[in-house]
Amino acid sequence: MKIAVPSSGKRICEHFGHCENFNIFEARDGRIVSEASVPNPGHRPGFLPNFLADMGVTVIVAGGMGGGAVTIFEERGVQVVAGASGDARNAVERFLLGELKSTGAVCQGHAMGEHGENC
Numbered sequence: 314m315k316i317a318v319p320s321s322g323k324r325i326c327e328h329f330g331h332c333e334n335f336n337i338f339e340a341r342d343g344r345i346v347s348e349a350s351v352p353n354p355g356h357r358p359g360f361l362p363n364f365l366a367d368m369g370v371t372v373i374v375a376g377g378m379g380g381g382a383v384t385i386f387e388e389r390g391v392q393v394v395a396g397a398s399g400d401a402r403n404a405v406e407r408f409l410l411g412e413l414k415s416t417g418a419v420c421q422g423h424a425m426g427e428h429g430e431n432c
Contacts, residue, residue, distance in 0.1 A: 314340045316372040318401040329378035330356035336401040
């Protein structure tokens with residue numbers, strides 16, 4: 314399983330598309346077996362969910378994200394866990410233990426450039 318976490322360094326970024334990098338964790342048998350960091354190639358509508366899905370990501374653990382990104386992830390079979398915060402590795406470890414659940418933190422108002430809570 315490949316899990317992506319939009320981050321600023323090693324901390325979860327509050328808004329998916331505006332992160333500095335994606336921490337990518339490979340997990341097997343409920344454990345992290347590898348970790349890498351990929352720079353954010355740029356925020357463009359619809360691009361990042363497809364970019365990550367094309368990399369083989371099957372789970373995204375994020376702070377907040379727009380509804381359009383959530384829809385694309387779901388269409389690509391990527392599980393969205395929104396509302397996470399803190400250290401990226403710790404959040405993934407909590408997800409693997411079944412302790413991290415999505416709060417459904419979906420950002421509203423992107424058309425006007427506004428951001429809601431967790432964005």
